[in-house]
Amino acid sequence: MSLPPVNPPNGLALDIESDVNLKPYNTFGLPATARRLVRIRSEADVRRVVDHPELGLAPKFVLGGGSNLVLTKDVEAVVLKIEIPGIRLLEERRDAWILEVGAGVPWHEAVAWSIAQGYPGLENLALIPGTTGAAPVQNIGAYGIELKDRLDSVEVVDLITGRKAVLPAEVCAFGYRDSVFKQTGFGGLAGKSVITKVRLRLPKPWQPSLGYLDLERKMAETGITAPDAKQIFDWVCAIRRAKLPDPAVIGNAGSFFKNPVVTEEQCRDIIGRDPHIVHYPMPDGTVKLAAGWLIDACGWKGKTVGGAAVYEKQALVLVNKGEARGAEVVTLARAIQESVYGRFGIRLEPEPVVI
Structure with a gap:
């Protein structure tokens, strides 16, 4: 249902809707309702919201593509759906x-x-x-x-x-x-x-960034040792499509956990117990660990909680197997965190915003 347009002095109306189903607006495909949603198509629309007699003082929630979001309840704040083109x-x-x-x-x-x-x-x-x-x-x-x-x-x-x-x-x-x-x-x-x-x-001048293992493998497979930007673009698209599910086919929020960063000493300790752990030394002397590897090592691939599951091809991704609810995604994520902490002493931090 849409509220009647509110006409500010300049005659342009805000696009305000009420009781909006947010399932199409989050890539996890989780059910929730926005009590009020405003489509923001210009900078001026933001100012119209600020000046609005009812919406101006209400709490706001900014929504882009909904790809980094886990909805566990209806949204009482005014949802600003950002649709600014150009x-x-x-x-x-x-x-x-x-x-x-x-x-x-x-x-x-x-x-x-x-x-x-x-x-x-x-x-x-x-x-x-x-x-x-x-x-x-x-x-x-x-x-x-x-x-x-x-x-x-x-x-x-x-x-x-x-x-x-x-x-x-x-x-x-x-x-x-x-x-x-x-x-x-x-x-x-x-x-x-x-x-x-x-x-x-x-x-300028452009310099390629090819230091990751997946890109090095592509160079070895193709024999292309000096790829241009379009070639790297194509490789990255192919790599991501092979590893990550398309949200249009199976609901997900991409990588669910951040790759943890540890000290060199912590990394050496983990390597002593698990020599195959995937890790990347950082310029500041710390070491980034592959969260997906940690989760996979704990046996989580394919495990489910209700309609939420760990993706079979990439343990870093949680997916909606059908009619998952936000609470099930959160329960699964917490179980994974406890499991990884119990084995490695590392607390994984979620990437998505949970509301």
């Missing part, structure tokens, strides 16, 4: 291309567009689900590249004042699958602002 080359500098992408553009669409237009640099991040506006929130990353490595700035609108600001990458407090947009409390912007545009900086 992608363009904003500026070509001597040392970089600057692309500007609307927050509602699917991330993979932005990556594919940039490669097709001859602007390399995002190819390692191909086929990551979700919208472009959500990419900085999670600081998405894959195959040696993180969003922070390619971000110039983000345009945001404050949900209290309605004011626009442009935040450069250095103030976004990026961490591993973290940013100021995900953080609550003092200084955090979660629930306080909406990303409306993302500006990406693609460095």
Whole structure:
């Protein structure tokens, strides 16, 4: 059901709906209802929400592609469904291309567009689900590249004042699958602002990032030792499709747990007990462990709780086998955490937001 349009002074109406089924709007396909949902198709729409006599002071929940979300209950906050379009080359500098992408553009669409237009640099991040506006929130990353490595700035609108600001990458407090947009409390912007545009900086000259085992295998298989950006893009798409289920076919939120980071000493201790553990030394001297390997080693592939299951081909992915509910996904995730902690002494941290 839709509420009557609210006409602000400029005559443009907000698109407000009530009692909206959110199952189509989260890639896990979990049931939940949004009491009120507003479709945000422009920066001006955010300001209209802020100025709205009823919605302005209500709690807000920002929803992009719903690819990093586990819904366990109905959403009482006003859901802002981000659908801002647009992608363009904003500026070509001597040392970089600057692309500007609307927050509602699917991330993979932005990556594919940039490669097709001859602007390399995002190819390692191909086929990551979700919208472009959500990419900085999670600081998405894959195959040696993180969003922070390619971000110039983000345009945001404050949900209290309605004011626009442009935040450069250095103030976004990026961490591993973290940013100021995900953080609550003092200084955090979660629930306080909406990303409306993302500006990406693609460095010149382009340098490929090929340090991951899967990409090294592709080079060995094909005999291509100096791939261009389009070749890497194709490889990454093929690798991800082989490992990860398509959310359109089987509900999931991609990688469910973060890869844990441990000290060299902790890693040596684990290698002493499990010499085959997959691990990646980091520049700061720490070591990143493959969460999927840890889960698989504990025997979780294919295990189920109700309609939720661990994907048979990749233990890092939890899936909806049919009519799963959010509570079943959470129960399964907690059981996996306890199992991995019991064997390795490592507490896995979920990537998705649970509400």
